[in-house]
Amino acid sequence: MKIAILPGDGIGTEIVAEAVRVLNVLDLPFESETALVGGAAYEAHGHPLPESTLALAKAADAILFGAVGDWKYDSLERALRPEQAILGLRKHLGLFANLRPALCYEQLTHASSLKPELVAGLDILIIRELTGDIYFGQPRGRRTAVDGHFPGAEEAFDTMRYSRPEIERIAHVAFQAARKRSKRVTSVDKANVLETFQFWKDVVTEVHQQYPDVALDHMYVDNAAMQLVKAPKKFDVLVTGNMFGDILSDEAAMLTGSIGMLPSASLDKNNKGLYEPSHGSAPDIAGQGVANPLATILSVAMMLRFSLDQAESADRIERAVQAVLTAGLRTADIWSEGTVRVSTREMGDAVVAALTGNTIVKSLTTRI
Ligand code: IPM
Numbered sequence: 095m096k097i098a099i100l101p102g103d104g105i106g107t108e109i110v111a112e113a114v115r116v117l118n119v120l121d122l123p124f125e126s127e128t129a130l131v132g133g134a135a136y137e138a139h140g141h142p143l144p145e146s147t148l149a150l151a152k153a154a155d156a157i158l159f160g161a162v163g164d165w166k167y168d169s170l171e172r173a174l175r176p177e178q179a180i181l182g183l184r185k186h187l188g189l190f191a192n193l194r195p196a197l198c199y200e201q202l203t204h205a206s207s208l209k210p211e212l213v214a215g216l217d218i219l220i221i222r223e224l225t226g227d228i229y230f231g232q233p234r235g236r237r238t239a240v241d242g243h244f245p246g247a248e249e250a251f252d253t254m255r256y257s258r259p260e261i262e263r264i265a266h267v268a269f270q271a272a273r274k275r276s277k278r279v280t281s282v283d284k285a286n287v288l289e290t291f292q293f294w295k296d297v298v299t300e301v302h303q304q305y306p307d308v309a310l311d312h313m314y315v316d317n318a319a320m321q322l323v324k325a326p327k328k329f330d331v332l333v334t335g336n337m338f339g340d341i342l343s344d345e346a347a348m349l350t351g352s353i354g355m356l357p358s359a360s361l362d363k364n365n366k367g368l369y370e371p372s373h374g375s376a377p378d379i380a381g382q383g384v385a386n387p388l389a390t391i392l393s394v395a396m397m398l399r400f401s402l403d404q405a406e407s408a409d410r411i412e413r414a415v416q417a418v419l420t421a422g423l424r425t426a427d428i429w430s431e432g433t434v435r436v437s438t439r440e441m442g443d444a445v446v447a448a449l450t451g452n453t454i455v456k457s458l459t460t461r462i
């Protein structure tokens with residue numbers, strides 16, 4: 095079994111380093127190989143997703159990904175920008191199912207910007223379609239308008255589209271996931287305005303016929319955005335398209351205290367997957383050793399569970415994360431009065447200590 099490790103840019107390298115230490119301490123029979131991706135690959139090879147990186151990702155059984163992007167590449171043509179690396183990996187590897195669990199750990203109830211009683215015990219799963227929608231729809235581009243409000247003016251356009259099989263397969267993922275949880279799916283659309291999402295709603299409703307044991311409801315995306323901050327615990331599994339899922343998953347992240355806590359899995363039809371934190375490369379704090387590595391460490395747990403058949407080790411990692419939180423250790427993003435602020439490295443140290451049965455670094459805990 096081989097794991098491709100793609101740290102990327104910004105805090106990507108720092109958080110992936112901690113996740114790799116956690117992986118290594120488990121002493122599992124895996125090989126790993128690291129490659130450049132994103133801005134780092136552009137600097138070295140002139141392309142954010144070099145052939146060699148793509149080939150490594152294709153050959154691997156699972157991929158651990160950090161983050162890509164930096165404002166300094168904003169003026170590059172789109173095809174060379176770091177974000178194209180992650181979009182290209184999703185597309186070339188057929189990673190159509192993005193699972194983003196938003197779990198509010200008891201220890202972090204007070205780190206959320208929402209009232210504790212709204213988020214305590216929160217456990218929702220956002221399933222985002224990842225290879226279609228307006229993200230990938232053709233045609234797209236810039237041109238001179240021939241109609242619309244300003245004929246003759248310069249305009250830009252993208253295409254929102256979904257085919258029946260694309261919707262069917264993500265709907266199956268959602269209903270099957272719901273069967274392992276509380277058997278409720280909310281499909282998020284904008285059927286009141288968009289043809290694409292009326293079709294989405296119709297197809298999800300059809301697929302639902304095969305899952306009579308699962309309850310399905312539909313919600314417009316604007317309402318879903320509101321309900322997520324009003325009564326998030328009413329949701330269980332949410333399934334939606336690529337763009338709505340991008341937006342709602344960032345919103346859901348804040349319910350858990352910090353986007354620094356949210357892991358994700360992007361799976362193909364055989365459950366081969368790319369695992370990454372849901373957050374980005376955060377160039378503003380890169381290199382300072384303050385980023386939260388827990389989303390990436392929890393992504394390793396998802397990788398072990400979904401792609402590498404090591405559920406027991408996945409449980410161990412999740413328990414270790416709980417233990418460090420219980421011990422009061424917090425990176426800056428989740429720090430609050432009365433807890434111990436630690437660096438990226440110290441957080442990694444603590445998870446490793448919890449996994450190896452050592453008491454979590456004394457000098458840190460005594461600072462509480
Ligand atoms: C995400 C990110 C990406 C996306 C960017 C980096 C292209 O925001 O994974 O949510 O929009 O999908």
Ligand code: MG
Pocket residue numbers: 340341344
């Ligand atoms: Mg996003």
